[in-house]
Amino acid sequence: MSIFEYNGSALVAMVGKNCFAIASDRRLGVQLQTIATDFQRISKIHDRLFLGLSGLATDAQTLYQRLVFRHKLYQLREERDMKPETFANLVSAILYEKRFGPYFCQPVIAGLGDEDKPFICTMDSIGAKELAKDFVVAGTASESLYGACESMFKEDMEPEELFETVSQALLSSVDRDCLSGWGGHVYVVTPTEVKERILKGRMD
């Protein structure tokens, strides 16, 4: 079994009309055994920037802590929050630092940039960025997620419709993956508010 499949994960981020959604599954496993059903894979960097980390959970936690360190110092020195594009570059640089002994994570970054324009991107475990205008996926369920998103995605969806789309894409994909599931965690972010919702799907 690949090290990326050790804990199991599913992550997806989608762009809507002046908003974005980022969603993950809630399972934390050790190979075939389920350890937790409330694992947080998505973390807030600041009010308009979210980071999801799929892959090996220990590396995801450590990487997140390192990024908080860097972002906090950035905030203190620049006296402002980091833009999503800048943050993506930072994540990419930190991952490449470990080029020959990498973090076994695949990050998904979603945020609102200048003029409230939604920004999403993903990268591989050594920092190769993939910017997308519609959606990005990561994790053990990524192949199913690609298919589900490709068929369900529409441009310029309003927050409510975006939530429905992301949720359906996530739940149907994790059902085809034994290593991810046990519900979903969806954040829908608009310039004015962040809505966090828990999904109940097949609990297996």
Add this chain to the structure above:
Amino acid sequence: NCGSALTKMSRRYDSRTTIFSPEGRLYQVEYAMEAIGNAGSAIGILSKDGVVLVGEKKVTSKLLQTSTSTEKMYKIDDHVACAVAGIMSDANILINTARVQAQRYTYAYQEPMPVEQLVQSLCDTKQGYTQFGGLRPFGVSFLFAGWDKNYGFQLYMSDPSGNYSGWKAAAIGANNQAAQSMLKQDYKDEITREEAVQLALKVLSKTMDSTSLTSEKLELAEVFLTPSGNVKYQVCSSDSLSKLLLKFGVTQPAAETS
């Protein structure tokens, strides 16, 4: 005033920071404190629901590009801030060091660094420059204001020697001794944050050299708990500060023009 007491003999022991004089003094450290005695003053007051920091801005010129950044107050972490007096470039180095130290602690222990530990860690850095390396000490004094879950609100003062202690009210920079004695008279143990702001502004107005007090010459910041229980560091806006100065009768209102 320790500068005036130096004799010709001291010249032999001035040039190296890392040696004592025959009288057991570290002259470079004392000279650093002289530099701070000429800098803009800062006052810190500990109250039961927060810590107040007020600073006097020495650099006021119409030509200065106004920005949102502060000159005297700096945030070190979400729960700790500081006011500086002395050489600004030295202060910037130490503030950056303090910020990195606070983040390193949080990275290791996943919780905010206790205020005293942060102060001690920074003072250890300052002390290094008085004992080895042959480098001069930093010409900065700090007033640290913060909150942690162990000891609640705290106020610390540190100087170029790397010495620090906790205070209920403290003053650094120009006329700090006059300010300190005024604080000693008027400080009460159960002072509230609003009373502390009033006291700080009153003391600063009396000890500042300038004739009139306006919000352009001052900076005011507070560290307190929000209703939801989180620590917040807030710098007072220029408008609110002007209103406060008027309210406490510490400034002349704008002259009526016909």
